Amino acid sequence: ELKVVIIGAGSSYTPELIEGLINRTAELPLRELWMVDIEDGREKMAIIANLARRMLKKAGLDVSVHETLDRRAALTGADYVCSQFRAGCLDARISDERIALKFGMIGQETNGLGGFANACRTIPIALEIAREMETLCPDAWLLNFTNPSGMVTEAILRHTTIKAVGLCNVPVIMQKGVTKLLGGSSDFIMQVAGLNHFIFARQILQNGMDKLDDVIDEIIAGNDPLVPRNIPPFTWPAHVLKGLRMIPCAYLRYYYMKDDILKQEIGEANGEGTRGEVVKALEHELFEIYKNPELAEKPQALEGRGGQYYSEAACELMSAIHNDKRIIMHVNTRNNGAINGLPDDCAVEVSSVITRSGPLPLNVAAFPEDTLRLLQLMKSFEQLTIEAAITGNRHTAWRALVLNPLITSGTLLEQALEAVIEENKELMSAF
Numbered sequence: 001e002l003k004v005v006i007i008g009a010g011s012s013y014t015p016e017l018i019e020g021l022i023n024r025t026a027e028l029p030l031r032e033l034w035m036v037d038i039e040d041g042r043e044k045m046a047i048i049a050n051l052a053r054r055m056l057k058k059a060g061l062d063v064s065v066h067e068t069l070d071r072r073a074a075l076t077g078a079d080y081v082c083s084q085f086r087a088g089c090l091d092a093r094i095s096d097e098r099i100a101l102k103f104g105m106i107g108q109e110t111n112g113l114g115g116f117a118n119a120c121r122t123i124p125i126a127l128e129i130a131r132e133m134e135t136l137c138p139d140a141w142l143l144n145f146t147n148p149s150g151m152v153t154e155a156i157l158r159h160t161t162i163k164a165v166g167l168c169n170v171p172v173i174m175q176k177g178v179t180k181l182l183g184g185s186s187d188f189i190m191q192v193a194g195l196n197h198f199i200f201a202r203q204i205l206q207n208g209m210d211k212l213d214d215v216i217d218e219i220i221a222g223n224d225p226l227v228p229r230n231i232p233p234f235t236w237p238a239h240v241l242k243g244l245r246m247i248p249c250a251y252l253r254y255y256y257m258k259d260d261i262l263k264q265e266i267g268e269a270n271g272e273g274t275r276g277e278v279v280k281a282l283e284h285e286l287f288e289i290y291k292n293p294e295l296a297e298k299p300q301a302l303e304g305r306g307g308q309y310y311s312e313a314a315c316e317l318m319s320a321i322h323n324d325k326r327i328i329m330h331v332n333t334r335n336n337g338a339i340n341g342l343p344d345d346c347a348v349e350v351s352s353v354i355t356r357s358g359p360l361p362l363n364v365a366a367f368p369e370d371t372l373r374l375l376q377l378m379k380s381f382e383q384l385t386i387e388a389a390i391t392g393n394r395h396t397a398w399r400a401l402v403l404n405p406l407i408t409s410g411t412l413l414e415q416a417l418e419a420v421i422e423e424n425k426e427l428m429s430a431f
């Protein structure tokens with residue numbers, strides 16, 4: 001029987017994880033659920049823990065739910081650890097968005113300047129957790145959702161001995177979207193490859209045929225259910241999809257349609273607020289709902305968040321590892337040659353066969369050279385960002401930032417970096 005730990009349990013997404021675990025009790029015999037948060041999240045965690053208890057009780061399950069601020073106690077003897085914390089909480093996300101916009105750049109949680117700042121806050125904590133796991137639960141699997149998920153996973157794989165797999169709901173949303181476009185049948189295999197929030201669907205195999213062109217035609221015709229809630233609906237220029245013959249994930253829009261997004265974000269920032277600000281209001285509503293002592297299920301309202309369906313990835317991954325299911329899932333893991341042209345030992349987000357011994361990434365056909373260059377550039381950005389997050393070296397930070405197509409250079413960059421460091425004085429521990 002399993003001991004599962006959730007770090008950052010005060011997240012409004014947690015009820016989805018609980019639902020996922022309840023739906024899989026036959027496959028995942030859960031004994032103890034340990035929720036961990038920090039002082040700032042104590043109240044939210046208490047509300048979530050009580051809702052979780054009601055959900056488990058309704059499902060007739062005898063699982064003990066512990067809430068603690070003592071991470072070491074929680075990690076001791078754990079089997080699976082789900083990491084889903086937000087270093088600096090939502091206020092830090094909002095400040096990232098606002099600083100980037102102030103300096104004329106896209107303000108986003110995982111991309112560009114915001115992604116860099118998020119990484120610098122998060123990676124030192126993620127490494128601390130993994131190092132604690134090395135002594136307290138060396139055999140446990142770490143399922144990382146904490147953003148920026150790709151960089152966090154790469155940092156852990158590179159610097160610790162912990163078995164870590166990085167996750168994202170974007171490929172899940174793409175998979176569900178393609179199911180819809182193929183008429184509801186799920187008897188196909190979608191293969192994705194790239195980096196977290198930078199993936200491409202490479203083939204969609206059904207009955208020995210590649211349905212990629214059919215799906216692309218649907219999307220061009222204005223039917224695009226592959227976009228998560230946090231990204232406003234948009235249309236890809238037809239030639240982009242036809243020409244690439246790949247389906248870029250919605251986050252690629254930040255790179256391929258940068259100025260359009262920036263304009264849109266400036267409008268939002270002056271109107272309903274940045275995404276972080278909108279999420280803050282949404283989160284407030286969600287916790288009001290969660291508090292209701294009659295509620296014993298995941299409420300519909302959670303679907304307004306961009307991370308919808310993320311529990312499917314987390315719980316299905318846990319079950320696939322635990323039961324050696326050998327199913328294909330889309331995860332962040334060591335490349336090991338899956339993407340030709342990226343280092344073997346770097347983390348990539350690729351369709352992989354999930355076994356008890358870990359994910360086996362599937363090889364993809366060579367990327368067109370220009371797309372490969374972009375992937376290599378972004379991987380260098382990620383690796384330099386990780387190094388900066390650990391060392392606090394400003395020159396390394398600058399080297400990372402000047403590479404990123406979403407980030408400006410020169411005086412504005414110097415000023416923006418100073419503003420980020422100043423604003424995050426207490427949160428970016430290496431700087």
Ligand code: NAD
Pocket residue numbers: 007008009010011012013036037038040041042044045084085086087088089090125144145146147148149167168169170306307310
């Ligand atoms: P949130 O702001 O609610 O944060 C979750 C919890 O983390 C909060 O209760 C907070 O108090 C806690 N926390 C902060 N620092 C902590 C620390 N050092 N140790 C333990 N807990 C800590 O965030 P959210 O919007 O619910 O998202 C949670 C995380 O999951 C974020 O990193 C988010 O980006 C990520 N996420 C990722 C995906 C994905 O596709 N990979 C999907 C959804 C959410």
Ligand code: G6P
Pocket residue numbers: 147168169170228229230275279304305306307308
């Ligand atoms: C998903 C991404 C997550 C991200 C979330 C943001 O699309 O995969 O990595 O955390 O959206 O959603 P939010 O509701 O917080 O803006």
Ligand code: MN
Pocket residue numbers: 149167168169170197
């Ligand atoms: Mn994601």
